[in-house]
Amino acid sequence: MTDSFQELNEILQTGNIPEDTSDFSEACYQRLLDALGNSSGSGDIVSLVRHILRREDVKQGVSSQTLLKVPRKPPFPNRSIWEQFSIKVLNDNDDDEYYLINAHPWQPEWLELSEQYPPDTPVFKEENRRSYEEVAPDPFLSLVQRKSYRSVGQREAIRAVLTAPENSSLVINLPTSSGKSLCAQLPALLNSRTSGVSVVVVPTTALAIDQERALKPFVNHDTAYYGDKSQEEQERREGIRNRIRAGTQRIIFTSPESLMDSLAPALYEAAKLGMLRYFIIDEAHMVEQWGDDFRPAFQEIPGLRRDLLRLTSFTTLLLTATLTESCLDTLETLFGKPGEFQLISAVELRSEPSYWFSNCETEEVRKQRLLEAVYHLPRPLIIYATKREDVESWKRELNRSGFKRCGVMTGQSSSQERLQLIKNLREKKLDIVVATSAFGLGVDQADIRAVIHVCVPETIDRFYQEVGRGGRDGKASISLTLYTDLDLEIAKSLNENSPINIERGLERWQSMFNRKESFGNGQFRLPINTPPSSREEDIDMKNKQSTAWNIRTLTLMNRAGLIEIESAEPPQRKAFESEDLYKLAWDTYRSSRVIRIKNECHLDKSTWETDIEPIRLQRQNWSYKNLQLMKKALKAKVCISEIFAEAYTIPPRQTIKKRNGVTVVRACGGCPVCRKQRRTPFSGIMPQPLPVWHNPKFFVGEELQRLLANEKLMLIFYESLEDRSRKRRMNAVIKWFIGQGIINIIIPHNYQENLIQDRVQNSNNFIFLFEKYQPITMPHVPTLIFYALGNFFSHNCLSINHQWQAPRIILLPMDTPDPTRTDRKLINIFPGRQFKFDRFCTEIGI
Known part of the structure; x- marks a missing residue:
């Protein structure tokens, strides 16, 4: 047993609950101790005890051998309550002061194949399911205290944002938890270190609050624009508007409605001063989904954007994790002008969730199955319903069953209620959230282990997005859908809410x-x-x-x-x-x-x-297809990854105005079909996006232009860097090139720290670091290649791509041989622009 488990044993026997539980490394222990110290319900306590017992079991690789002694007095319940949670009481003597208990896997007979595949085992084990790996950083990533990119998709998206042409629009399509939000936030912070404003439109107050929390270490003022009619909130909002007018707000998270209303005057003032940097819509699929239905302000945003673009220049970013072809068409229609419109995509399906479905004959059967699931599944968990009144009803049912550490969120929840719920969830004071789709979009609660639907989502999109709240830390989660035939009718009626006739x-x-x-x-x-x-x-x-x-x-x-x-x-x-x-x-x-x-x-x-x-028909057809895919998932005739791939694959467009497509890499954490076929959970490899801009944004300094003399390729030959003074001058030369507009720098890893890192941390310029020259995958921007003595020199470095408008400079040793004939030196036969290192230093005054 772990040290934490032994310590818990002692706490339960003495009753001395520590005020500070941070010494317990696992959240399940912290949750139980908080529950014991704060008048929780019996259901809360028993489920959290079960969580710890099952966690210890799976860590030890056994089914139910972990034993725990718990008091037989309140707040601990009697024997019958323990047994409802598949916890066995091993001692029968009524005179005993303690129950001796252990927990068993959850294998409900109403879930097919649960005997062979206990649904709770992978989630209690916290199996790592994430396949994409972190990748090496660019130097500017240190601005947000990151030592690596979360994924290759995140890295290429950020590079695309930073090189976006003037007035362009970029759709960023990355999986949930792959670092999509940072693709907008980091460029916004990079380009507002002295002044500037970036506006981020978010669909929910909860998301605005969560984004503000994430940026608090890096921005020393309020960034979420929400509130009520209280004096404090009015002053907060006024402070944000004043900073926008002054160009010092840096970044702001707001709703479409606030953007179109009370924020608009301040944004016009900032635009007149040339202070707008980025115009960002997070969860951009909502422009179509909610804009077509009940929040038309989403589709009014393009008009405001176009008018602001008449006053100044900025880049538009459209972020999403669930992009359909219909949605992409809508975004291109609304945001495709005046500049270039492009899509960068790296879609790998989520491999964390395992999927379980149960058709309930009656509402009473569903209630029994939901309570059984809540008894057995790990914390925290989310329960999704379609209607606000259903959310309130399920909350009351949970309270009656002894679950008090339970909160609700609907579209009617106030800003303060949303803020408090997110805070309680993060501080482990809340274990269950019952919600409508108003909760979840972009909220970064990493350790949600289970998502239960007591409804049928009207689209496969909504289902995938809500399931995506689980397992954001890359560990296994469970998706359980409990539905009735009436739910299918409700989903159909919601789905048929088409635009006005x-x-x-x-x-x-x-x-x-x-x-x-x-x-x-x-x-x-x-x-x-x-x-x-x-x-x-x-x-x-x-x-x-x-x-x-x-x-x-x-x-x-x-x-x-x-x-x-x-x-x-x-x-x-x-x-x-x-x-x-x-x-x-x-x-x-x-x-x-x-x-x-x-x-x-x-x-x-x-x-x-x-x-x-x-x-109208196109919208209806899309809605019909989306509902049919949801029904297809419930029928479980094919692997669910095929259904998601069908929803999110977009063919490329080869017409005059070409557009990238979206290829979906399949993954499945377990579904009815895979379990029947005894197929283990699988994931793919996140694809690396290629550069998207035909004419990316860059500048070339006047001095560098003079030295290039209208050429696109220049070679600089240097002698050994063992001499300290020459090494210092090489540092200075690289810094000079950065100041002249060089963005791509190719340099071996062992030279990066000495020649690069310390030279750009405080620079206003940004650079992209590479270890090898990869012209196909690199942005088409000014490039510097540094070859160290003894490294193989590739001939493709000398090739001229006439589609590239950016210059390329190569620093290489004097003795570098001609890559086509090793019997002669390159310096003697290269016909283009070239310098010896000392002469070049003289030319630039170093």
């Missing part, structure tokens, strides 16, 4: 357009709070609901190319003589939208039938 949409458009005001430059301002018609049933329509449908109508027309939703600068307080006039201007701004007509037949029903209807 032709007749009603045209009616709403005519109503808005009849009240238009010319805004100049071919633009019109339309009211969005107008009813769709003068009919009695429409006149009294709830204003908020009607407004949402009007916005949805405009976004549908925008996608179909009938109009373009523009944006106008919001009113600034300084432009008005009184607060009343300012408020009136804001009311007008909030209740109207600026559009530009692109199809003059926009009022004709035939135009709507030819242009709008295909968009």
Whole structure:
């Protein structure tokens, strides 16, 4: 037994619970001791004791030999409660002061093959399932105290962001937990060390709070823009807006609604000062999924972005872990202009979850199975339901069953409730979260071991995203879906919530357009709070609901190319003589939208039938396919990795405007089909993305341009570096090249620390480090290759690729032979631009 287990034994017998539990290395011990010291329910305590017993069993490689003595007095329950959790009481004497107990694997008869494959064993064992490995860093990674990239996909995505052309848009498609968020955060921090603002649009307050927490060590001010009407929150938000106007905010996390409303004036001010660096949408698939349905502000963002781009230049980043072809088409339609639009992708399916499904005949059967699962599965765990009222109902059921360390999160949860829940979960004061899909997007709680669905998600996307909350630390997790036939009907009805129909949409458009005001430059301002018609049933329509449908109508027309939703600068307080006039201007701004007509037949029903209807049908077909894939997963006829691969594979586009495709590397942590076929969990290898930019951003300093003399290749021959003064000058030369725009540096690992690392830590320039010259996989930017004495010199270093616009400089020993003929030296026969090292130092003043 471990030292922690022996210490726990002593604590249980003495009753002296330590205040500080940090000496216990495993979270399950910390959770139990916190529960014992904080009036928890019997279910909480027994499940946490079970967690420890099963954890010790699997660590020792046995099934149920770990014995523990627990008191027979409260808060510990009686014998019958222990047995519900598959914990056996070994002593029968009622006079004993303690129960002697051990725990058995969970093998429910209602889960097929659970006898051969106990569902809880891999998760208690915490098997490592992650296949992708960390890779060597670039020097600037130290800005966020990282010693390596989390994955090769993360490294190439960050390099693509840093070399993105002016005004371009980049879709970053990486698996959950592979480091996607840092792909935006690190470039934002790199480019705001003196000044600058990057705005990150997130779908939930929980995600904004979590992102703020992650960046607290590196940003010394508030970064999450959320809040309520309290004085403290109002002051917090005002402070963020003031820093945006001054260009000192660095990075901000906000919702689409806040972006379009209270943040807009400050962002326009920052744009006028040239302070915007990156415009980022995290969980970008929500632009289509939620923008089409109940949060149209997602699809209004492009209009604001285009208007800001008229004032300044910045890069747009669209981050997602679940990109479908339909979603990519939508993102390209909305964000494909004015600059280049590209996709960088490295998709390897999650190998951490094992998948289990159970069709429950009645709601009562589901309740019994859920409670049994909660009795047996490790902590922490998440229970997902579709409706808010279901979440509340399941929470009450858990409370009645002795589980008090349980919290809820829905779309109705306040900012403070969300913040407190995330804090409690992270501090191990909460073991169970019951939630709707409002919880989870991007929340980085690494040690979730189980995800239970008491519903059928209406899309395979939602299912994969929610299952992805488990095992983010790379260790095994379990996905359990408990569903009824009624759940399938509910999923179907939710899935069929399609965009507004032709007749009603045209009616709403005519109503808005009849009240238009010319805004100049071919633009019109339309009211969005107008009813769709003068009919009695429409006149009294709830204003908020009607407004949402009007916005949805405009976004549908925008996608179909009938109009373009523009944006106008919001009113600034300084432009008005009184607060009343300012408020009136804001009311007008909030209740109207600026559009530009692109199809003059926009009022004709035939135009709507030819242009709008295909968009509606495309959305319906995508929704239908997504639901069918979810049903296919429940039927368990093929490995679930095939279903996910079908959902997320995107073929490349070879038309005039070429677009990269998405290849999905399959992985499965265990599913019904694999268990029947006795196939062990498997994972693939994350693919390395190739450079995406045809013309990446870079600069070449005037001095370097002069020395290159219109050539793209230059050789510099040096003598031995054993001389200290020459070595110092080599350091200075490399630093000079970095200052002149060199980004790729190829240098052997044993030279990197001396010649590179200490020279760029405090530099405003960034560099990418390589050990070998790899022209196919390297960004097409200014490149310096350093060859050490004795290293083999490859001929491909001298080849000229006319598609590359960036220069290449090679530092190499004087005696380097001609790679095509070893009987002669390269310095004597190379026909291009070349220098001897000392002469070059004189040229640049070193």
